[in-house]
Amino acid sequence: MQVIAALICRTLLTATLSLFAFHAFAEEAPHIHVVDGDTLDVDGVRYRLHGIDAPEPGQKCKSASGGTWPCGKEASKALTDLVKGGSLICDDRGKEIRGRTLSVCTIDGVDINAEMIRRGMAWSFKKYSHDNDQIEEIAKAKLVGVWQAQTERPGNFERTNGKIGSKKLPMVAQ
Structure with a gap:
């Protein structure tokens, strides 16, 4: 007993x-909120993923079939999926013009910035970095995501349409 x-x-x-x-x-x-396909809020700090440019939230891209797909929404979803359930680390590469912290973020050792480009959910932002140019060339050759058809880059889209669909997407990852 x-x-x-x-x-x-x-x-x-x-x-x-x-x-x-x-x-x-x-x-x-950490409390992680995905703002869009290249921006994260982590415990009150806004990070702009360095060296990538993802479609804007309201942006549509041309598809291989000749139609369109909601590439901005899909880029935000891809980033949300990437930051779920791992150990997120974002470095600090200084501030950009809008006050966001430029960063390369990893989750469990995986470079999120590079992975967004690999999945065709972002372009290499060659104006600021050439870190992911080779990864972009591979994605382009595979015709994945934004590379399946000629698509307007986010900067051009934003100048033409304004910041459409930039509402916050609810997301908490742990």
């Missing part, structure tokens, strides 16, 4: 300690 009581006490103690450890970990996880 004493052995059973000791096992029950040990099990309850282990379960209680596990709950405290989980609670402490959950409180430390």
Whole structure:
């Protein structure tokens, strides 16, 4: 009987300690909000992903079939999927003109900036960086995402249409 009581006490103690450890970990996880395909808010800091330019939230891109697809919305969704459930680290490369922190972000060691280009959800922003030019060439050759048909770049789209569809997308990743 004493052995059973000791096992029950040990099990309850282990379960209680596990709950405290989980609670402490959950409180430390960053609050991540995807603003658009190349911008993240992490614990109140707005990060602009360095060296990439994703379609604007309201932007539509031409598809291989001749129609259009909501590339801006899909880029935001792709970034949301990338930042879910891992350990996010964003470096600080200084501020850009809008006050956002320029950054290369990784999640569990995967370069998110490069991955957005690899998936065809962003262009290499050659005006500011050539870090991902080779990855872009591969995506372009595979005709993925924005490369499936000739598409207007975000800067041109924004100048022509304004910042359409720039509402915040709800997202919390931990």
